[in-house]
Amino acid sequence: MTLFGKNKFAVVFCSPELFRGAVFARQNSRWVLVRSGEISSGPELPGDKLKALLKEIAYSSDSDLFLTGQLANSFAFNWESVPLPPKEQLGAVEMELASALPGTVEDPVFQFTESPENEEGAVTVSVCAFPASALDQVSAMLNRANYKADEFISPLICQQPGDAPLHFDVINPHMFFHNGVWKKAAGREKILAAAAENWRKVMNETFVLPENFDVAKFLSVLLVARLECSGVSVKERLSLRVLPEQSRPLRYRAHIQLGLILLALLIANLLWAVYLNYGGEYREARELTQEIESCRRKITSINSRLKRNQKASRDMARVVEISAGESDVIGKLAAFSRLLPENVLVSNMRWSDSGVDLQLQSENANINLPELLKPLNFWKIGNLQQRQMWGSDVTSINLRLVPNTDTVDKGKKKSGTSFRRKQFNSGRRTGR
Numbered sequence: 001m002t003l004f005g006k007n008k009f010a011v012v013f014c015s016p017e018l019f020r021g022a023v024f025a026r027q028n029s030r031w032v033l034v035r036s037g038e039i040s041s042g043p044e045l046p047g048d049k050l051k052a053l054l055k056e057i058a059y060s061s062d063s064d065l066f067l068t069g070q071l072a073n074s075f076a077f078n079w080e081s082v083p084l085p086p087k088e089q090l091g092a093v094e095m096e097l098a099s100a101l102p103g104t105v106e107d108p109v110f111q112f113t114e115s116p117e118n119e120e121g122a123v124t125v126s127v128c129a130f131p132a133s134a135l136d137q138v139s140a141m142l143n144r145a146n147y148k149a150d151e152f153i154s155p156l157i158c159q160q161p162g163d164a165p166l167h168f169d170v171i172n173p174h175m176f177f178h179n180g181v182w183k184k185a186a187g188r189e190k191i192l193a194a195a196a197e198n199w200r201k202v203m204n205e206t207f208v209l210p211e212n213f214d215v216a217k218f219l220s221v222l223l224v225a226r227l228e229c230s231g232v233s234v235k236e237r238l239s240l241r242v243l244p245e246q247s248r249p250l251r252y253r254a255h256i257q258l259g260l261i262l263l264a265l266l267i268a269n270l271l272w273a274v275y276l277n278y279g280g281e282y283r284e285a286r287e288l289t290q291e292i293e294s295c296r297r298k299i300t301s302i303n304s305r306l307k308r309n310q311k312a313s314r315d316m317a318r319v320v321e322i323s324a325g326e327s328d329v330i331g332k333l334a335a336f337s338r339l340l341p342e343n344v345l346v347s348n349m350r351w352s353d354s355g356v357d358l359q360l361q362s363e364n365a366n367i368n369l370p371e372l373l374k375p376l377n378f379w380k381i382g383n384l385q386q387r388q389m390w391g392s393d394v395t396s397i398n399l400r401l402v403p404n405t406d407t408v409d410k411g412k413k414k415s416g417t418s419f420r421r422k423q424f425n426s427g428r429r430t431g432r
Contacts, residue, residue: 009064009228011221012053013155014141015170017041019053022221023063024207024229031229032208036218046137047144054147061249066234067138067152068224070171073104074130076156078180081125083117086238093127093239100127107132111240113157113227124161126180128154139247148249151234152242158223163202164195168220332378336401339372355382355402362395369399380404 012021022036037056039049059065077100081092093112101108110129117123138152156177159166165178167185175182176192185192200215203222206229209215215222228234329351340346340360344367348359356379360369365388370381382402389396 008060009066009225010054010057010059011066011068011224011228012050013170013218013220014046014050014067014069014138016046017170019046019049020218020221021053021057021059022218022225023057023059024225027208030208031206031225033210033213033225036210036213036221038217045144046141050141050147051145054145061147064150064228064233064235065147065249066224066228067149068155068220069152070154071130071134071138073134074128074154074156075101075105076126076128076154076177076180078124078126080122081114082121083114083123089114089125090239093125096127097129101129105129105131109135109242111154111157111242113237113239115161118161126157126159128157130154135242135244139244142247148247149243150248151240153224153227153234153240155220155223158227164198165191166219166223167192167195167216169217171220332376336373336376336379339375341367341372343367355379355400358397358399358401360397360399362397363393365393365395367395367397369397373401376401376404378404 008023008025010021010023012019018041019039020037023034024031025034026032035057037053039053039056042049044052054065079096079100081089084092089112093110097108097110108129109132110127112125112127115124115126135152138149142149155166155168155171159177165176165183167173167176172182174185176185176188176195177183196216199219199222203209203215203219203226206226207222224234234240341362341364343364344360344362346358347361348357350357367386369384369386373379373381379401380403381399383398383400385398387396388394
């Protein structure tokens, strides 16, 4: 028996004449009859016979054990009913027993099975009732064998609509059972032979049986095994429960399954709580990270705009602070240009309030700029650097002219202006 479902069980047929049993195991999604055995009549007590048979078929107590057979004064019948829940159907069968059972069944205990719903919406209920005292014999047999059984099932309620007639070599051998009624078997050899062949085909399709296995002899065992393998376990069917609790084994599998399910739910709940806690913190951390990144981008954008605005402000301040300067700038440049020789080139010039910075180039290495620029009474030389360019005859000159504050007065400016006009009109050279 596995933890989450059966993979092996045993069925034992019990009668005063003999005991037959078989062990079934699941292999590759099919049920296989792995071992079978039989013990004929003898002086031993039923409990000793049961114990010997279980040892012969190598039954393990951790597997389910189902008993079957014909109890004394038992009575079986079929009746049509409507589909009902298990408890309601149990009550309906109990009410039907009052009119269906003969008076020989005292203090009846019953079990039943239901067929699938037919086209008319009805179900066939197969019922078997027997005196409660008959179960005392089963309990005594189990106590003698020192075994416990999961359930006792009558083979007469294992027949489904459409099945062939049932003929047992031990249970009422002179009759056959069909549609809830016992009928005489005398003179019906063809019917019984056809039924035996039909059951052989059905059981070989349901189980993996040994070669040349006698299906007719083990038919009662195979019927109970087919019921157990039909989908719902026999132990889980309320309609089949007849053995007293003291004869049933204590199966801890269901408790273990329930405990594991509860443990799994507890672990899942714990993991879910951890996930919610961690997930919430993770989401909050992610949101905070996104907010921090957004704030950083905004700060970067604001700093960029602030720098641009500061630069624009400085430029505007410089524009505002720029003095108007002199109006005769072009005349001064013209006068400076006329004083330069033809072989002097002005390559760069920068004008400011504090003076004029010039970069000159000349092929004359002996040029004397202080002498040439003496006529400029409004400027004087603030700085002069001359150097010969490497590998060339060109002389590079850095010249800085600053205002001549000693001669800046109104009369001298007029005189200088008149002098520049005369020089300009004389036309000795053009301004550069």
